[in-house]
Amino acid sequence: MRSLSIAASLWLAGLRGGMEYRADFLLTMLFGFVREATGFVLIWVILARFAAIARWTLGDVAFLYGLRVTMHGLVGLGTGNLWGPESRVRQGEFDRYLVRPASPLLQVLTERVPLSAFGEVLGGPALFLAANQLVHVDWTPWALLYLLFALVGGALLEPAIRVLIVSLSFRALRVTGLMAIMDDIFSDFGTYPLGIFSAALQFVLTFGIPVAFTAYFPAAVLLGRTAALQVPPIVAYCAPLAGVLWMAFALAVFQHELRHYTSAGH
Amino acid sequence: MSRLWLNLAFQVLRILLRVCLLKVIWTAVYAGQGVVDGVALGQVIAFITLAQLQVWVMSPLVADYIRERVREGKIALDLARPAPFLGQLLAHQLGGTASLLPFVLLAVPLAFELGGLVSPASLAAGLLYLVSFVLGYFVSVLIGLVIGLVGFWTLQTQGVIAIYLYVSQFFTGALVPLGFFPAWLRRVADLLPFQAQAFIPLSLYMGNVAPKEIPRALGVQLVWVVVLIAIAWLMWRRAIRRVVIQGG
Numbered sequence: 001m002r003s004l005s006i007a008a009s010l011w012l013a014g015l016r017g018g019m020e021y022r023a024d025f026l027l028t029m030l031f032g033f034v035r036e037a038t039g040f041v042l043i044w045v046i047l048a049r050f051a052a053i054a055r056w057t058l059g060d061v062a063f064l065y066g067l068r069v070t071m072h073g074l075v076g077l078g079t080g081n082l083w084g085p086e087s088r089v090r091q092g093e094f095d096r097y098l099v100r101p102a103s104p105l106l107q108v109l110t111e112r113v114p115l116s117a118f119g120e121v122l123g124g125p126a127l128f129l130a131a132n133q134l135v136h137v138d139w140t141p142w143a144l145l146y147l148l149f150a151l152v153g154g155a156l157l158e159p160a161i162r163v164l165i166v167s168l169s170f171r172a173l174r175v176t177g178l179m180a181i182m183d184d185i186f187s188d189f190g191t192y193p194l195g196i197f198s199a200a201l202q203f204v205l206t207f208g209i210p211v212a213f214t215a216y217f218p219a220a221v222l223l224g225r226t227a228a229l230q231v232p233p234i235v236a237y238c239a240p241l242a243g244v245l246w247m248a249f250a251l252a253v254f255q256h257e258l259r260h261y262t263s264a265g266h
Numbered sequence: 267m268s269r270l271w272l273n274l275a276f277q278v279l280r281i282l283l284r285v286c287l288l289k290v291i292w293t294a295v296y297a298g299q300g301v302v303d304g305v306a307l308g309q310v311i312a313f314i315t316l317a318q319l320q321v322w323v324m325s326p327l328v329a330d331y332i333r334e335r336v337r338e339g340k341i342a343l344d345l346a347r348p349a350p351f352l353g354q355l356l357a358h359q360l361g362g363t364a365s366l367l368p369f370v371l372l373a374v375p376l377a378f379e380l381g382g383l384v385s386p387a388s389l390a391a392g393l394l395y396l397v398s399f400v401l402g403y404f405v406s407v408l409i410g411l412v413i414g415l416v417g418f419w420t421l422q423t424q425g426v427i428a429i430y431l432y433v434s435q436f437f438t439g440a441l442v443p444l445g446f447f448p449a450w451l452r453r454v455a456d457l458l459p460f461q462a463q464a465f466i467p468l469s470l471y472m473g474n475v476a477p478k479e480i481p482r483a484l485g486v487q488l489v490w491v492v493v494l495i496a497i498a499w500l501m502w503r504r505a506i507r508r509v510v511i512q513g514g
Contacts, residue, residue, distance in 0.1 A: 027425025031432075038432045042441050049446050050295035050302070116428070177276030184280055188287050196294035 006102050010110035018115050025115055032076070032119025036069045039191060040127065054195035059134025060223055065191050066128025067154070068215035072187065073124050074155040076117025078109060089169045094261055105163070105254060137222050146240075150218035153240030157214050158186050160246035167250075167257035182209070190214050195228065202230050213242035274366065278373045281318050285381040288314050288441065303445065308382055310443060313472060315381030317440035317464040323370060324403050324463055326410020327362040328355045329427050336417045345506075352502065355414075359407050387473025394480065398467035401487035405462040408494035409434070415498065418505035439465035459494065462487040 019025045043065065047058040056064075097104035137143065161182055169175045190211045194202050206212040212231075217239035220226050226233035289311050296307045332355070335341045344351055377383065386392035413430055417423040435441060437460035444455050444465050455461055466483050469475050475483050 023420040023422075025425075027420075027429065029425075031425045031428040034429045035432050038436045041436065045442050045447060045451065046291070046295055048448055050297070053291070053294050115425075174272055177272065177279075180276065181280060181283065184283060188284065192287075192291065196290050 003102060003106065007106055007110055010102075010107065011113060014110050015113040018113055028115040029118045032073070032116030033123045034119070035116070036065075036072075036120055036123055036127075039187070040065050043191070054193045055228070056193040056195075056225075057134075059131055060219075060225075061191075061193065062127060062131035063135050063137075063223060064193070064215055064219040066124055066126075066131050067150075067219050068124075068187075068190050069120050070124030070128060071151060071154040071215060072158070073117045073120030073122075074151065075158045076114045076120060078155075078159065089261060098261075104258065105251075108166075135223060137224075143222060146237075147218070147222065149240035150215075150221075153243030154214045154218060156243030156247045157210050158182075160243070160250040161186075161209065163247075163250040163254050167254045170257045170260040185209060186211055186214065190216065194230070199230065206231065210242055210246055213239045270365070274369045277322065278369050278376070281322055281373060282376055282380055285315050285318050285377055288318075289381050305443070305445065309384070309472065311382040312384040313443050313468055314440065315377050315383055316468055316471070317438065318381075319370070319373060319377055320399070320402075320464050320467065321435060321438060321440050322373075323363065323366055324406040325362075326359070326407050326413070328359045328407060329410035329414040329423065329430070331355065331358050332411075332414030333417050333423045333427065336421060336423075352411075355411065359410075363403075384472070386471050391471055391473045394484075395467055395471040398470050398484060398487060401484065401491060402463045402467045405459055405487060405490045405494065408491065408498055409459060411498045412494060412501060415501040415505050418501075418508060434460045434463065437461065438463045439468070459490045462490050 018028075040062070043053075043061050044058065047053065047061065051057070053061065094104070097107045100107060162179060165175050165178050165182065168178075185205075186209075189197075189205060194205060194212055194216050197205065202212070217229070217236040220229055221233075221236050221239070226236050229236055292307060292310050292314070296302060296310075300306060332341075335344055344354060347354065374383070386395055409430065413423060413426050416426055420426075437455045437458050439455075439461065444452055444461065447455060455465075466487055470480070470483060
């Protein structure tokens with residue numbers, strides 16, 4: 001409980017830090033929105049000319065897109081700062097996290113709040129609700145509950161991968177480029193029906209990098225499209241669990257790798 | 267391997283990934299149809315592969331450079347130097363682009379393998395492309411300069427730079443050739459400078475521009491160069507009077 005309130009204060013301080021540059025704050029927020037908007041307009045322009053992609057219509061893809069952007073916004077609010085630690089480790093500044101009475105990971109996460117995420121947590125749900133008008137989802141209480149679990153589970157996957165990558169930096173590896181590529185993969189590959197990719201790539205995006213579990217499987221479940229998936233429907237139904245498992249694994253690796261930090265430069 | 271080189275290698279990797287993804291998407295929507303609206307799938311893929319490479323080579327490095335100098339207060343030192351600041355910026359930009367060259371040589375064959383490339387439609391098309399490329403490069407750099415100068419007022423330009431990257435990428439036709447845009451969106455694209463960065467040079471390269479339209483295509487680019495120089499110059503005259511040195 002106490003660490004939760006510390007986390008909240010740190011997070012708010014990080015947010016205030018980011019808001020110092022007022023004009024840039026607004027523009028960065030707008031950026032979060034613009035990034036996802038251009039991504040969606042790309043699909044929209046293509047599907048205005050070509051009716052469907054892998055039998056998914058514009059409504060279906062917008063549904064998937066809205067779900068993913070919402071998750072990405074949640075990810076950003078909580079963990080966008082995972083870009084930071086590499087340079088801190090390199091310059092030996094990671095010490096400061098170790099001597100303070102709060103978990104180092106928690107301090108990293110709350111040091112600065114990525115402002116672009118605000119644009120996404122506003123834009124994602126808006127797109128999702130608009131898409132919902134175009135598709136026919138039977139919103140039973142079970143479906144709503146599943147959506148809730150899927151949002152939490154999906155929002156855990158990307159940070160889990162980021163935590164794993166950051167863990168590598170304690171062994172003096174450069175990880176920023178790898179982070180950027182993972183971000184691209186989740187953002188770009190995760191917004192299309194996976195059926196457009198070759199079987200091998202679908203396998204990699206399911207079991208190697210868990211992109212499929214993020215928004216694609218939950219969207220397929222809610223849209224009643226599990227029959228066409230490459231995996232048994234039960235795997236898709238269990239998608240929210242994947243986030244919890246990957247995160248648990250990532251946290252364990254982080255704790256383990258933290259011991260390799262050598263405070264370089266002092 | 268130095269940090270710069272590693273960074274560039276990752277840039278190439280990201281471009282190749284995007285080329286792969288776009289190829290898959292376009293192949294999926296074509297769904298076996300050979301030609302749509304008179305455009306063959308192979309042409310779309312070649313266009314987009316080239317556009318992605320070109321947008322990368324044209325990256326306006328000055329925008330990020332000014333941002334860094336303003337944010338760290340080093341702008342004070344830059345302004346005190348005997349060489350004019352705008353000259354320093356130009357040198358930084360050209361040097362940065364030159365440092366990309368080895369990686370361009372690496373990226374082109376890989377992009378050819380993963381996406382698709384075609385040679386220019388004709389010798390004349392190739393030569394026109396070179397002229398148009400240079401004009402496009404200056405449009406890109408000038409936009410970067412204008413964005414960088416915004417930092418003299420806002421102090422931080424991360425947001426503007428990021429928005430620029432995504433908006434320009436879309437309106438330059440590097441994701442969807444402008445020919446596939448709905449009519450109203452095409453009109454918007456025609457009014458923006460971004461088409462001068464990739465769409466115009468590459469349309470000339472692929473021989474998609476009718477001979478009598480060629481002067482107009484190059485003219486549009488030239489007009490943007492002039493307009494952007496004027497905007498940048500006006501901003502610079504004002505910016506210099508309100509420099510804020512951060513971090514002392």
